[in-house]
Amino acid sequence: MLNAAFILVVVSTFSVATPSYAATILILGDSLSAGYGMSEEQGWVQLLRNDLTEHQIINGSVSGETTAGGLRRLPNLLASSDIDLVVIELGGNDGLRGFPPNKLKSNLTKIIELSQDNGAQVLLTEIMVPPNYGPRYTNMFNSVYHELSDQFDITLVPFFMLEIAPNPELMQRDGIHPNQDAQPQITQWMSPWIKDALKK
Template sequence: MLKSALGLFTLATVFFCTQLSAAPILILGDSLSASYGVDEDKGWVNLLRAKLPEHEIINGSVSGETTAGGLRRLPALLESAKPELILIELGGNDGLRGFTPQQLKENLTKIITLSQAKDVEVLLSEIMVPPNYGPRYASMFSQVYKDLANEHEITLLPFFMTQIATKPELMQRDGIHPNAEAQGDIAEFILPWVKNAL
């Protein structure tokens, strides 16, 4: 009886540990996901960890990152993290530097195809540039994300800054980055999209 009980306990422990390490998630983003100007433990990625304790969430985000930089770092991240889901939040710095929509699309296409080649589920976050860049550029920029979602049959996550950027009380002084108060809202916004993708 004791051996049977120990056997069941061992199986339960293995099952429990397996559940805790289920479906690693990789966040590949820029300053919006790298807790710029906010304590890392208060950033939305860390808050998302608390909401999904059974998943390991690896934050591969770097402030100032472009799609080209994310593409260069991706192979090593895929190898080390071995994620089952990648959330791509890149492109803002491409827009701020005036890169062409074609450059944006080429880099994001490579990021998506590299991820899919490793059987990683892709969740792509839409990115929008400030209106002062002109309606034509802004429209072409935004269209890249819609086209990629259709062409690669992946889920497009609406830009999580859309509702936050219009509220000064949720923004840092630079008018670009969300403050600490906004991080919880971002985590809540992203949570169902991640759950559905998994």
């Protein structure tokens, strides 16, 4: 009887200690979401965790990631937990490497479909490439996100770097990545979109 009572206490303790989340959110991104150039605690995803404490937020972002890499990793990420919302922040490295926009669209399409097939909502973050890539490429690249938003009837979050990149004090020395001071601003930009998506 003593052993049985002990086991009951242990089980009860674990039941109380296991957190219960309202929803589980997966951020599937690249260096902009991985906190490149700073500690994980300073990045906008961790700041978002501090804002949305009732939700579990999994940061599946990897610096240098392309849409192809994100697509390869997604099945394991979806299998790791019961994901309610997938926030897709990918494509910047595809653009920087001059990958064809049709390949970008194909990969993002598969990411969206795989997420939805697993019962998750999808929030797509717009990505833009610099104008020095030429008007034809930049227009084709940028239009992919709007086309997918319409095709799948999903919300498209405007590119948060548009508010940050013009301010040198918010950018790292490479001129590509936001610095630590920019992270609260990114959190403030993303949080309402994510909250609204979770209501649907």
